[in-house]
Amino acid sequence: MKILLVDDSRTIRNIQKNVLKQLDINNVLEAEDGVQALAIFQEQVPDLLLVDWNMPNMDGITLVRKIREINKTVPMIMCTTEAEKSRVLEAVKAGVNNYIVKPFTVESLREKISQTMTKAGTAAS
């Protein structure tokens, strides 16, 4: 199980890594913007991505669209402060499988990851 965390905040990535540890997921890749994430994705396709929206160089919604052009199935969760319904719909249309709004509780993040993995047919541990 390999997960790619995409967020320009290292603090958020560390919080996410701690949640993944609780799910016994230790194979974690990290990117701080969409450009880095796309390069990593093309080299070592992860089983799931957690993607922030607002990032420098390439934002999360652009990244999601670019990944969906080359991979229709990899599960992606948008994890962002963008909470408006229009934004959620835009992200779903772009191809995300789940959505979590910051601020989030550890429990809600864990639940979204588990839900998404189950739906994708991949065990969370």
Next chain:
Amino acid sequence: MDVRYINPFVNSICNTFETMCGLKVTVGKPELKTGDKPLTDVSSVIGLSGDAAGSVVLHFSFDTASKIATAFAGTKITPEHPDFADAVGELANMVAGGAKSKFEDLSISISLPNVIVGRNHNVSASKSVPRLVIPCTTDAGTFHAEVGMVLVSKTSKGIGQVSTAGANA
């Protein structure tokens, strides 16, 4: 004071700090920012653009910022830690993002956070976008939030002309 503009920010401050840091925030009476107060050590600044212009600024002392960043990150974060500015900036990002989502009839973008670190500095407010200073008290110490927001859209439904959050205080 037009609560339509300020309440979303106050609610977002409380929600962000309680959810991410486990800190209950007691909010004091907002006042219009005048002069160079408050002087502060750490400021996290988010710009607003689109149908609204303005900014959200969180001000902390070094001590309070360290305690809050530590509660947020779950590991000790001092001002010398490489993630100090990142943690403080991300909190402001969440505050601004949470508030922005309550203005569903406006298209507002928030900037990436900028964090200023230096003892006793001031973040001046633009004359065209006055800011309200909101005192916030937590178990980790007191901090201030400053919010200034001007509607710039001619088509913002039901709101109409340009108006200013701070100027109506």
